[in-house]
Amino acid sequence: MKIVCRCEDISEEDIVKAIDEYGCETLAELKQLLRLGMGHCQGRTCLILAAKILARKTGKSIQEIMPSFRPPVVPVDIGLIGGENEE
Amino acid sequence: MKNEADVVVIGGGINGCAIAYELAKRGKDIIVVERKWLAYGATGRCGAGIRQQWATKENAMLAKKSVEIFEGLSEELGYDIGLRQGGYLIAIHDEEGMKQAKKNVEMQRSIGLPVRIIGEDEIKEIAPILSPEGMEAIAATFCPTDGHANPFKTTYAYAMAAKKLGAEIYKFTEVKDIKVEEGKVKKVITNRGEIKTKYVVNAAGAWSREIGKMVGLEMPNKPVRKEAMVTEPLKRMFDCMVISFKHGIYFSQQDEGQILGGIPSPEEKVGYHTEPTFSFLKHMAHMLGKYAPSLKHVSILRQWTGFYDVTPDALPILGETSIEGFIQCNGFSGHGFMIAPMTARLLAQLICGEKIDMDISRLNMDRFKGEITEEKAVVG
Structure with missing residues (x-):
């Protein structure tokens, strides 16, 4: 078994199955169904790997299947942004 | 085709x-x-919430009947929908809020919803993570059959x-x-x-x-940009959705452990705008820290926007x-x-x-x- 997304524990087989069973054509759809790239690393490791699997299976280009990126770029503490981290 | x-x-x-x-x-x-x-x-x-505690009878009835369908939906459709009924806890902040809450609860109970008004002690019992003081809450309404499903x-x-x-x-x-x-x-x-x-x-x-x-x-109808955020996943701490009509905040802990929530953005806009704002994140983090002080040490992973399709x-x-x-x-x-x-x-x-x-x-x-x-x- 090849692990693609380490944060959410998703394998290549999971991705191939989602593409075959649900007809996923974009990374956004894989995110919705599998939580691919939604873990602590923000998809830095897995999204490009998953994009390659999708491109291979659907014949689409990488550009067509990349999702939107959502801030913040790195995880930030709530207390730091909210301005009340006394400790 | x-x-x-x-x-x-x-x-x-x-x-x-x-x-x-x-x-x-x-x-x-x-x-x-x-x-x-x-x-x-x-x-x-x-926000994935399923709430039956509405102020108008139309919404309350639609939501109540929907919950009855949600309860059997995984079986009916043959796919899991991730339903969890942990209740909705709605903060009451003052006497005026209490008056409106009593009116709402009376209507909601008349259509058969198991809603009740709870005090500060019970707020802490239901969700120990909450600070009634930080929430500026004197009480809350709680309906245990409200909940959440995976959209x-x-x-x-x-x-x-x-x-x-x-x-x-x-x-x-x-x-x-x-x-x-x-x-x-x-x-x-x-x-x-x-x-x-x-x-x-x-x-x-x-x-x-x-x-x-x-x-x-x-x-x-008007499209209004709304913002939401999600934290890193944590072990299960509370089951209910927490909301306040006064502060406009809502948040809950999802099945995978992350805290997901939103609040009206200081830069809320009408129109097809999709860019997330830092002022939302700052406001949300500030209010979350008040509602649940221990969350100050938790990291935010993502924020995003979506539209409310708003009628008059x-x-x-x-x-x-x-x-x-x-x-x-x-x-x-x-x-x-x-x-x-x-x-x-x-x-x-x-x-x-x-x-x-x-x-x-x-x-x-x-x-x-x-x-x-x-x-x-x-x-x-």
């Missing part, structure tokens, strides 16, 4: 997919057209079940025009071809008003219009997910000429010609 259907549903969100399923179940030939992918719009960006799983469950019953779902298919002849719907024109039909369901969420224009209807009275627009065959299913104003199961069933009954389980004539678009009663129990 097929070129004919009994009903063309515009929009592959929760409502479009649920209607497709309910109609396909009744033997209708259905095509769903979606400009992007399933749950691309409000459904896939929502993606629920949408896909409806879509897959509809497909099994013969419905066609076309993604990346944009509606360009709708042909009307002698006041009747005739044809839907898309970027991938034309579909002959007698019925169109306008379930396009924030883009519904653009679809309305295609048949000459001026709709009062914050109630949905449902049912027939002056154009024969053009059915409205929009204007959900931020709570389309939680009432979708019942809404879909009622509209399917309407289209099929069956006896309708609940009178929804007051939610017709014509109501905006007269005086309106506004739903005030809105958050996010």
